[in-house]
Amino acid sequence: MSATLKWRLILIAAVVVVALFQAWPRPGKPILNMHLGLDLRGGSHLLLEVVTDDAVKAETDLTATRTGERLRDAGFPDARAASTSTTEFEVSGIPADRLQEALSVIQEELARWKPHIEGDVIKASMPPREEEAAREQAVLQALTTITNRIDQFGVAEPVIQRVGGGEGNRILLQLPGVEDPARVKRSIQTQARLELRLAYYKDGDGPFRGESPEDVLAQLGGTLPPGVEILPAVKREDPSAPPVIDSYWAVEKTAVITGNDLQSAFRQTTRWGENAVGFRLKVAAADRFARFTRKNIDRIMPIILDGKILSAPVIRSEISVNGQISGAFTYEEAEDLARNLRAGALPARVRTIEERTVGPSLGRDSIIAGARAIVLGFLLVVGFMLVYYKRAGLNAVIALVLNLLLVAALMSALDATLTLPGIAGFILTVGMAVDANVLIFERIREELRSGKTIKGALDGGFSKALSAIIDANVTTLIAAVFLFNYGTGPVKGFAATLSIGIVASMFTAIFVSRTLFDWSLSRQTTPRLSI
Missing domain, CATH: 1.20.1640.10 (Multidrug efflux transporter AcrB transmembrane domain)
Incomplete structure (x- = not known):
């Protein structure tokens, strides 16, 4: 050989x-x-639908908020801008003799929205092309976010794909061997839209808190000030029970920190042994947050998740890099929230169209x-x-x-x-x-x-x-x-x-x-x- x-x-x-x-x-x-x-192996099959109307409405709300701020900065202190439909908003509170002047200010930035005067208000509509782009971006972002969340669960070889071609707003999920499909489904459908805002203060008074929206509105004199909204605050005495609405707060619409500003998020334990979610901010956001907290010491800063106030801590000193979200979470809820914050927020709600288990x-x-x-x-x-x-x-x-x-x-x-x-x-x-x-x-x-x-x-x-x-x-x-x-x-x-x-x-x-x-x-x- x-x-x-x-x-x-x-x-x-x-x-x-x-x-x-x-x-x-x-x-x-x-x-x-x-x-x-x-x-x-068996597992879960989910067909999800992205509610793209939410993304379009959010874009309209954001444009309306910015328009109101722009007008107030331009010398219209009582200007209010609020959406009236998914794609339209109107501006009120403008003196009749200055409507044309206000229209010119709006046209400088929103010429494509074709703002026009109707009676004593100014109305504007989102262009069809921008609406289509917002819907498409919502589906693509939802697909990316869901993929990131599934990857962090460690599901082996999941199938995550868009259904219906370039115009479809449905997403197919096949998750083999998932031990807790209800938890995965809950994590997928949670928007995880985090915002840190300031409670509303007026002439040294505030914050304004009540047992109902009407109660808060009455404290504000019956009229909601521009750039302010009323949000529910939830609490949970028992971690095994679902959260319930405890009160309502008047908060500013503009968020100083959002989920996009987070560098990382993780579950941690408070000094009282409760589950919480800690986070670290990106450098640019940390500088902005430091200036904000330094300016608003002894004021309340609600932490808002998906339109609900989880907690309302008082700013005691300047805060820059690290923060914490508490809310009587269970261990799994804290883990899932941290995971979703790392993966990013969904741009719109996601509905389950079809679900079956193999x-x-x-x-x-x-x-x-x-x-x-x-x-x-x-x-x-x-x-x-x-x-x-x-x-x-x-x-x-x-x-x-x-x-x-x-x-x-x-x-x-x-x-x-x-x-x-x-x-x-x-x-x-x-x-x-x-x-x-x-x-x-x-x-x-x-x-x-x-x-x-x-x-x-x-x-x-x-x-x-x-x-x-x-x-x-x-x-x-x-x-x-x-x-x-x-x-x-x-x-x-x-x-x-x-x-x-x-x-x-x-x-x-x-x-x-x-x-x-x-x-x-x-x-x-x-x-x-x-x-």
Whole structure:
């Protein structure tokens, strides 16, 4: 036996050992050390709809608030701007003799909104193009935010995709193996829109707090001042009970800090042992927050989440980088809120259109059926190769077994997810792998018929079949790459398995098979080839 052949055999043995180690089942990965997909393991299937009207309304509200502030800065102290519909807002509180002047101020910044005077108010409407852009951006941002939240839950190989093409506002989620689907669903649908604002103060009086919105409005003289709104404050005595509205506060509409200003968020424990969420601000936001708190010492700064006041701490000193949100959270609620703040706020509400759970029993049935198909296909191929190619067929069978082992090991090393289409890819790999052996064996037969020696027939058979094997596998690999790039979850699983199978089959059919032939001949005194 030559030294080269020994090294080839050592290499093959090493590959087998490493592949066995990689594909050996482990806790949480009972089949070939791979995660199981939704169709095999069970999990949650959710079809969500982004309420894009919320995003359009939020853009209209923001524009109205900025317009009111701009007018008050321009010398219209009683100017109020409020949205009247999803895409329209109106400005009131302008003296009749100055309406045209106020209109000019608005037109400087909102010419596309076509502001115009109607009676004693100024009205403006969002342009259709900006409305479409707001809706599109809401869906894209929701898709990104949901993806970030799911990734932080550690769900293996989730399917998260937009449904309905470029104009669709629905998002499909497939979450395999989720242990607590209700918690994941709750986390996905929470907007997590964080705001730190100042409670409203008027001429040294304040804050204004009451048991109902009407009570607060009465304290303000019956009229809500410009740039102010009334929000509910929630509290919870028992962490196991849902929060209830405790009171209402008058707060300024402009937020000094939002969720976009956070550098990080994390669950922490207060000095009283309660669960809370700590956060750290970005540098620019920290400077702005320091100036704000320095200016408003001894005033109340409500912490608002999704339009509800969680807590209303008093600013005792300058605050710059770190902060804390308390609210009698449970451990999971604090973790989920911190996770959602890190992932970012949803731009709009998300509704569940369809929800179903795939049970693990159905997955087990699919696994059993797939395993039967692989075994049956393998046995049929083995039977054909042994009958038609005699002892050389045993060479192909060994290469085929190693090919399947390599495919499983490579998929496990790449942390791929095994799905039902992936099992179909395994089955197809059996046929693809033996196809190369068939080409080689037929070439060897032709070389033997032409009168060549056994070694010459092996050399000629492998070299002449090589180009055909490469052509067939490369064309199939190109198709698999396109399937992976442009397909969805199940199609990607099939394409990944097929691609790995193609690469493994070229190694086993060309390198392993030839090495086995050479090893068999090296053990014979009189070379013979049964093929």
